[in-house]
Amino acid sequence: MKIEIKNIQKEFKTIGKESVSVLKDINLEMKDGEFFVLLGPSGCGKSTLLNIIAGLENPTGGQLIFDGEVVASENKSECMPPKERNVAMVFQTYALYPHLSVYENIAFPLKIAKMDKSEIDRQVRKSAEILHITNHIDSKPSELSGGERQRVAIARAIVRKPRVLLFDEPLSNLDAQLRTATRIELKKLQRELGITTVYVTHDQVEAMTLGDRVAVLKDGYVQQVDSAINLYEKPANKFVAGFIGFPNMNLFDVEVSKEQEKFYIQFEKDRFYFDPAAVEVGTKYCMGIRPADIEVTDDNENVLKGKIDTMELLGKEVLLYVSSNNMEFSIFTAKKNFKENQEINFRFDQSKIHFFKK
Amino acid sequence: MKNFIKKFESYAFVSPLLVFVALFVLIPIIGSIWTSMFRDVTFLKMKFIFLDNYGDLLRDEGFWKSLRFTLLFIAVTVPLELIIGTAFAVVLDLKIPFRGLLRACVLVPWAIPSAISAKIWELVYNYSYGLANYILLSTGLSEAPVNWIGTDIGAFTTVVVADVWKTAPFVALLVLAGLQSVPSDLRLQAKIDRANFVQTFFLITLPLLKPVLLVSLLFRTIDSLRVFDVIYVLTHGGPGGATTSVSLYAYKYFLGGDFGYGSAISVLLFLVAFVMSVFYIKVSKFQDNL
């Protein structure tokens, strides 16, 4: 199913307090069968947007459209209750019914839908099998591990073949190893089911590995919507550039100058020449360069000079924190015998420099 | 030595409470048991008769009648209190305007001393100028005023209504706390699973309230077992002993100066309440383990 989100706004009004505008103008389109990720820092309104899609909240402006049909808008009478939307959701806490067994938990939405007993049994067992929880079918949720609970929650979500699957940070309560394993399985499962999926997370690794496309949210606006690789390689603005990718991108304010047809950036002491890109002379930019796109060199031509403050060993690579020209750079490079306080020269990979208008 | 001081210290801290419990609970209980084994009637010589009072009690039709009344009273009031209290709690848990104020209002009947609330109900049921008869007459539901307290059924009803009015808020308070401890996620999940309000209540919320309801049930049962003040003020146990509870029955013997017999009744009542309390403590411990 295709989901269109048009100019969605959400304002929370509390008596005696100033109202907070969480979503200011959200425009998104999720294609049929797509795995769509909403990524953003904590408190940016990801859950709020998901709840609006689910029908647990109503927007204060804009429209939500499922396959051409308006299911929510600022007009209360156009807001379809969750009951009629046929969406399934997995909460961060899993929200398993504690008094019901795994079987009864998964069967619950079918029982509500008044499906007949033998059909319920078939569907429940099928879902349980897909998620490898058949052995636990008679247990109570309290007897299960975090990972198993999560599977039950997913089984309950897929059992009634919803039009949309919504996930609100479903992996954040699992340990790192289990998270990675579940991530891969979840992706595979979604492929097989082909159900349009909206997945909320603040973890960029999750977003990058899971999403066919990722929307980065902040300050009530969509900052960028794109495939994971494009978010990484072509961030639309400074925020996305800084938010996506580990180690974080180096960002600093620069001014581009030109001398005899050669473009350069003047740092406090050093000057770095580069091939002209889409930049204008005399404009102030925020320049971004990923730590991995900085090269440590023995050259003395067109380099910046700096001193290693500290470093972190990360397997075969090393992350250097270098002070140079009264600024801090982080450089991600192959391990050599670097030492603290060592003087080094480094230069930027010219094709990988990003310029963001201020 | 250090250990000893440690131990001593902990006893020292609880000792004031222990003294109070002994003084005001333990000694009266032992005293009652002691007295119940004597013929202890004013103006007569005290005489040890061991269990004779209990023997008389078992053959006393008046006692059985009061016990029957008490059990019937419990059987009617406690379920009513649970149902009404739960209903109140559900309403007070909704996002309704003036929720805080309403919550406070519902608790008022419980906060009023029972003797006073019984007096209020006495006014309501008064034969010649009571509110109940006024409403009946002015709406034409009845031709003549009803003598509420004069008939068995009428007296029973007035007592039940007064007691439920007073204690349903207490149940509401307990259940409301229980409702608020149900994770909000579960209700949202039920919504997502397309359950309506009624289905959510009966399939999700109510089962999760079971421990709270069980505690309320036991608590109210034990409390109703010794019902006294409402009845004493409203009907004095009448008409013809129809609304005499066990504790009121015992009280009448005390009033008549037969302390031995009155004590025997009290002791029996105490035993029943004690057994139920033990059960209650077992249940609440069991709950903690959940």
Ligand SMILES: Nc1ncnc2c1ncn2[C@@H]1O[C@H](COP(=O)(O)OP(=O)(O)OP(=O)(O)O)[C@@H](O)[C@H]1O
């Ligand atoms: N019912 C509400 N009333 C008032 N403010 C609310 C309400 N719900 C959410 N907010 C506010 O809206 C903002 C966004 O909340 P939301 O839960 O959508 O964030 P989030 O992006 O999911 O964050 P997280 O990653 O921490 O879950 C927060 O600042 C929160 O305080």
Ligand SMILES: [Mg+2]
């Ligand atoms: Mg959230």
